[in-house]
Amino acid sequence: MSTDDAWKLMSGVPETDGQSIGQLNPELLQSVAHSMSPYAADLGGADQPDKPGFDIAGWADPTDNGHLAGSSNVFAALNTDEEAGTEFTKNAYAAMLAKESEYAQDPYASNAANSLSTAGRLQGLVDKGLLLSTQDEFHDVAEQNKEMYERKAAAYGALTAVGGEALGKVPGGSYVNTMISAGGDPLKEAIIGKEPEPEEQATLAGPNWNKHYYSILNATxxxxxxxxxxxxxxxxxxxxxxxxxxxxxxxxxxxxxxxxxxxxxxxxxLGRHDDGHGTRITQGYNDVVRNNG
Known part of the structure; x- marks a missing residue:
């Protein structure tokens, strides 16, 4: 699923008139998305000692340069079915917000800035995966842009629909709650973007980082x-x-x-002055979305 050849195969299965794996077997892909969701953070390079046994070595970042091309292909493949993509993206957003909140709770910790790098990579993986999957499905760029926005909105809506009390009971949920409460609508817009106009082209304009910074400051x-x-x-x-x-x-x-x-x-x-935290989240994002390989 993670190699470029595998992505090409799954996005257009031979002898199926170009149908993707999600179009051919959505139930299977939904099952895969559900089983992989707890490891969404791992695909962004997070260390999750409480979830052993999921090894990304060698395939998530095959060129070992932080571009996470393998992880991007996994995100793209899971988004060939809308329901599977929403489930997986929801969990990726939760992991991203938890990492931002971890930083906000203790910005002076010696390794705090690493959480920001992971958060940036996770948002980059969501955006890159959606761009790849919708490029394969939609040939009209305005329709593609609209679809990317709607899928991100659906995933964020699914996350917030869980409810603060229920979300707070799952691992890392209290961190996610903190960020959602601190960021409100500005954070939502920073993540999913503004609703596109019909004539807009399908591009990755990038998040509004000032709204991310505002949300992290407000969560501190x-x-x-x-x-x-x-x-x-x-x-x-x-x-x-x-x-x-x-x-x-x-x-x-x-x-x-x-x-x-x-x-x-x-x-x-905010925080330490020797950890480069001011650029870590944007660098993590850019490493994923602005590079091939």
């Missing part, structure tokens, strides 16, 4: 006093030193893009 139990008290960022905080809701803060700066970049700067000033 106590922001550094030097951030809260810095007058340059006064527009972003209320009188009690808490981050304002996204829309309220944007209204204060009239949606000025340059000033909105202060979230990026504040995020860079």
């Amino acid at each position: 139990p106590e922001l550094p006093a030097e951030l809260v008290n810095d007058k340059e960022y006064g527009w972003a905080f209320d009188g009690q030193g808490k981050l304002l809701p996204w829309e309220e803060a944007q209204a204060r700066i009239a949606n000025n893009i340059e000033r909105g970049g202060d979230y990026d700067t504040m995020f860079n000033r």
